[in-house]
Amino acid sequence: MFAAGRFAGLLGRSGARTARVSLFSRGLSGRGLSSSLLRQTRVAGQLGQLNSRVVSSKSWNSSVRMYSSGPQARQQAPKLRYFILIALIGTGAFLYTINKTEKKLPKTFITNEEYEAEKAKNKLKHKKTAFAGDDDVAVVFVLGGPGAGKGTQCANIVRDYGFAHLSAGDLLRAEQARPDSKYGQLIANYIKEGTIVPMEITLALLQQAMRERIAKDGVKRFLIDGFPRKMDQAIKFEEDVAVSKFVLFFECPEDVMLKRLLKRGESSGRTDDNIESIRKRFRTFIDTSMPVVDYFSKVGKVVSVSCNNAPDAVYAEVQAAFKERGILPSK
Numbered sequence: 519m520f521a522a523g524r525f526a527g528l529l530g531r532s533g534a535r536t537a538r539v540s541l542f543s544r545g546l547s548g549r550g551l552s553s554s555l556l557r558q559t560r561v562a563g564q565l566g567q568l569n570s571r572v573v574s575s576k577s578w579n580s581s582v583r584m585y586s587s588g589p590q591a592r593q594q595a596p597k598l599r600y601f602i603l604i605a606l607i608g609t610g611a612f613l614y615t616i617n618k619t620e621k622k623l624p625k626t627f628i629t630n631e632e633y634e635a636e637k638a639k640n641k642l643k644h645k646k647t648a649f650a651g652d653d654d655v656a657v658v659f660v661l662g663g664p665g666a667g668k669g670t671q672c673a674n675i676v677r678d679y680g681f682a683h684l685s686a687g688d689l690l691r692a693e694q695a696r697p698d699s700k701y702g703q704l705i706a707n708y709i710k711e712g713t714i715v716p717m718e719i720t721l722a723l724l725q726q727a728m729r730e731r732i733a734k735d736g737v738k739r740f741l742i743d744g745f746p747r748k749m750d751q752a753i754k755f756e757e758d759v760a761v762s763k764f765v766l767f768f769e770c771p772e773d774v775m776l777k778r779l780l781k782r783g784e785s786s787g788r789t790d791d792n793i794e795s796i797r798k799r800f801r802t803f804i805d806t807s808m809p810v811v812d813y814f815s816k817v818g819k820v821v822s823v824s825c826n827n828a829p830d831a832v833y834a835e836v837q838a839a840f841k842e843r844g845i846l847p848s849k
């Protein structure tokens with residue numbers, strides 16, 4: 519469209535220029551021949567050499583050239599028409615190619631309408647979430663890029679607000695390390711590649727961990743850290759497990775996260791705290807996880823906190839956000 523618009527603009531300009539030229543030509547012919555020109559024409563006629571296109575006098579040169587440009591302009595008109603035709607065909611082909619290419623692109627984002635349709639479909643299948651009967655169960659999703667500081671801030675919240683902290687990444691690593699796990703190798707591969715483990719595994723681990731915490735010490739407020747990382751996980755969790763209260767989103771520039779992860783990699787022992795895996799994790803975050811943040815943002819559920827400060831300053835922002843949402847410290 520932009521190209522077509524620009525093209526139309528060009529056409530408009532050249533069209534205006536053509537109009538100006540032809541108007542000027544008509545004006546000249548409308549004015550008729552000036553008396554001196556008439557005189558000259560008569561003289562030329564008398565000499566039997568009338569040739570409206572060839573005038574020798576220098577002083578009339580410009581007028582005469584304009585006057586005689588009529589036939590030339592008519593000769594050029596077909597050329598202009600060809601040019602316009604070719605340009606229109608070219609623009610059409612260009613727009614067609616773009617349209618086709620767009621249709622071929624992989625889809626990483628779902629619209630609200632698609633989300634609502636999916637939700638409606640799921641509602642028929644799953645009439646109740648796992649904790650639907652328990653109004654005390656509260657879930658806050660904690661999202662942010664790799665190394666943004668989610669785990670660090672979750673530890674503060676657990677200490678002061680009595681939440682249980684469930685990190686999806688920690689649960690997957692524990693499952694990977696469990697000797698009898700049938701998913702150990704699969705999880706290890708996904709983590710090293712920085713891609714998202716099939717959601718059924720993560721959902722089952724989260725749901726089981728929530729049940730265990732409720733049974734163990736009655737804690738019903740959960741920080742679900744590093745989840746959902748994909749739109750389908752978000753939909754499934756909210757349909758099957760619990761609807762989130764809001765999303766705590768830690769914003770952080772990539773270069774800051776990179777530095778933190780490389781530093782952490784010196785002692786973490788994590789298979790994905792190396793430059794190769796980190797780059798892949800950043801890519802997955804942008805392509806697959808940011809659409810989740812965008813979605814929750816559209817429905818007014820995202821509380822953003824800037825992570826590019828000292829941990830205490832970040833935590834002060836978290837506390838303010840919690841207060842705003844009516845969540846107070848437990849002691």
Ligand SMILES: Nc1ncnc2c1ncn2[C@@H]1O[C@H](COP(=O)(O)OP(=O)(O)OP(=O)(O)O)[C@@H](O)[C@H]1O
Nearest residue numbers: 663664665666667668669670778782827828829832
């Ligand atoms: N505000 C901060 N300033 C400086 N360093 C920080 C800050 N917050 C966290 N860190 C450090 O950065 C590293 C990553 O932090 P953390 O593990 O909390 O991030 P994360 O978002 O949970 O990461 P991941 O998604 O990879 O699990 C840690 O070594 C942590 O000590």
Ligand SMILES: O=c1ccn([C@@H]2O[C@H](COP(=O)(O)O)[C@@H](O)[C@H]2O)c(=O)[nH]1
Nearest residue numbers: 686687708709712713714715720744745
């Ligand atoms: O919902 C999830 C959460 C995590 N993963 C995989 O685990 C790693 C590490 O996650 P951290 O939150 O950084 O601990 C992540 O890169 C994914 O590969 C997942 O698949 N699904």
